[in-house]
Amino acid sequence: MLPTPEVPSESLIRAAGMRVTRQRVAVLDAVTTRPHASAAAVLESVTLALPDVSHQAVYDCLGHLTVAGLLRRVTMDGGPALYETRTRDNHHHLVCRNCGLVVDVDCAIGAAPCLQPSHSAGFVIDEAEVIYRGQCAQCAAAASSTPVSDEVGEA
Amino acid sequence: MLPTPEVPSESLIRAAGMRVTRQRVAVLDAVTTRPHASAAAVLESVTLALPDVSHQAVYDCLGHLTVAGLLRRVTMDGGPALYETRTRDNHHHLVCRNCGLVVDVDCAIGAAPCLQPSHSAGFVIDEAEVIYRGQCAQCAAAASSTPVSDEVGEA
DNA sequence: ACCCTAATCTTGAGCCATTCAAGATTAGGG
DNA sequence: CCCTAATCTTGAATGGCTCAAGATTAGGGT
Numbered sequence: 001m002l003p004t005p006e007v008p009s010e011s012l013i014r015a016a017g018m019r020v021t022r023q024r025v026a027v028l029d030a031v032t033t034r035p036h037a038s039a040a041a042v043l044e045s046v047t048l049a050l051p052d053v054s055h056q057a058v059y060d061c062l063g064h065l066t067v068a069g070l071l072r073r074v075t076m077d078g079g080p081a082l083y084e085t086r087t088r089d090n091h092h093h094l095v096c097r098n099c100g101l102v103v104d105v106d107c108a109i110g111a112a113p114c115l116q117p118s119h120s121a122g123f124v125i126d127e128a129e130v131i132y133r134g135q136c137a138q139c140a141a142a143a144s145s146t147p148v149s150d151e152v153g154e155a
Numbered sequence: 156m157l158p159t160p161e162v163p164s165e166s167l168i169r170a171a172g173m174r175v176t177r178q179r180v181a182v183l184d185a186v187t188t189r190p191h192a193s194a195a196a197v198l199e200s201v202t203l204a205l206p207d208v209s210h211q212a213v214y215d216c217l218g219h220l221t222v223a224g225l226l227r228r229v230t231m232d233g234g235p236a237l238y239e240t241r242t243r244d245n246h247h248h249l250v251c252r253n254c255g256l257v258v259d260v261d262c263a264i265g266a267a268p269c270l271q272p273s274h275s276a277g278f279v280i281d282e283a284e285v286i287y288r289g290q291c292a293q294c295a296a297a298a299s300s301t302p303v304s305d306e307v308g309e310a
Numbered sequence: 311a312c313c314c315t316a317a318t319c320t321t322g323a324g325c326c327a328t329t330c331a332a333g334a335t336t337a338g339g340g
Numbered sequence: 341c342c343c344t345a346a347t348c349t350t351g352a353a354t355g356g357c358t359c360a361a362g363a364t365t366a367g368g369g370t
Contacts, residue, residue: 131284
């Protein structure tokens with residue numbers, strides 16, 4: 001069920017005009033297989049393939065890949081930055097207030113900025129980011145069936 | 156031009172069922188006169204009235220006032236949390252990518268959640284936060300008239 | 311295939327925003 | 341005016357991220 005990249009990470013990195021390093025390939029692979037991963041989660045994944053990667057290398061790779069447009073960086077409230085490979089479709093996110101689950105939502109309009117504010121105060125707007133907050137199916141079910149509990153219920 | 160509170164901070168705090176302390180009044184006053192202030196900015200403002208406030212007191216006050224619904228906490232990208240007194244009108248924000256200026260935008264719809272995602276993945280959504288990103292009038296003008304410059308131009 | 315050099319990575323320190331913990335102060339009901 | 345829990349002060353600690361210096365390495369040139 002994990003996404004099988006249409007184009008291998010190495011090709012994407014090379015196509016972006018960047019040097020192809022094991023660290024970059026591993027970082028891009030990690031985000032591809034696990035979207036919405038934090039830098040710490042990426043470090044954990046990458047360490048499986050490259051036991052000696054430094055966290056700094058992970059931050060550098062994430063930064064460079066983001067600038068190159070191969071990754072998109074999003075932050076939910078004050079939490080750590082999350083990374084994903086869907087970069088140019090202007091999609092939005094659903095975030096569970098309870099468990100932190102992040103799910104993509106396609107943008108109904110499509111191209112950015114998909115919304116226009118009621119008044120722009122002179123701003124030249126290029127993007128409208130939307131974050132839907134609430135409870136995911138599991139947390140909502142758990143909350144209604146067992147009011148005071150931390151159980152997660154069945155999958 | 157600074158907002159003159161309709162109801163003094165002290166009354167609001169008391170009405171919320173909280174103890175009225177100098178620190179809380181000063182913190183609420185600070186956010187009222189300077190919306191979108193960070194904890195550090197609030198500490199700076201509060202220090203003018205209470206030279207010996209601790210930063211911890213500021214964090215405590217901001218936290219309690221937020222839980223009580225007297226303040227709303229928003230975070231722009233990875234920056235420090237910003238606080239504002241408009242709490243229940245579901246308004247949104249314009250953020251300048253260049254200078255960080257944050258401006259309120261009324262929500263065209265009104266009540267939260269003002270938007271519905273194209274598919275909710277089972278989520279029970281209670282809020283849709285919108286962040287419009289771009290350049291403020293000043294930065295946009297500076298960018299188009301003097302391509303490589305940091306000047307701010309006239310007000 | 312081998313150099314060479316800038317780009318990248320490793321190591322390790324440092325910074326900022328925020329939180330934790332323990333003891334002193336204080337608001338406000340009785 | 342007391343009393344006690346809520347709040348504040350002080351000081352240390354954490355997490356996420358960035359800075360800096362030196363070692364390694366990708367990949368164009370020969």
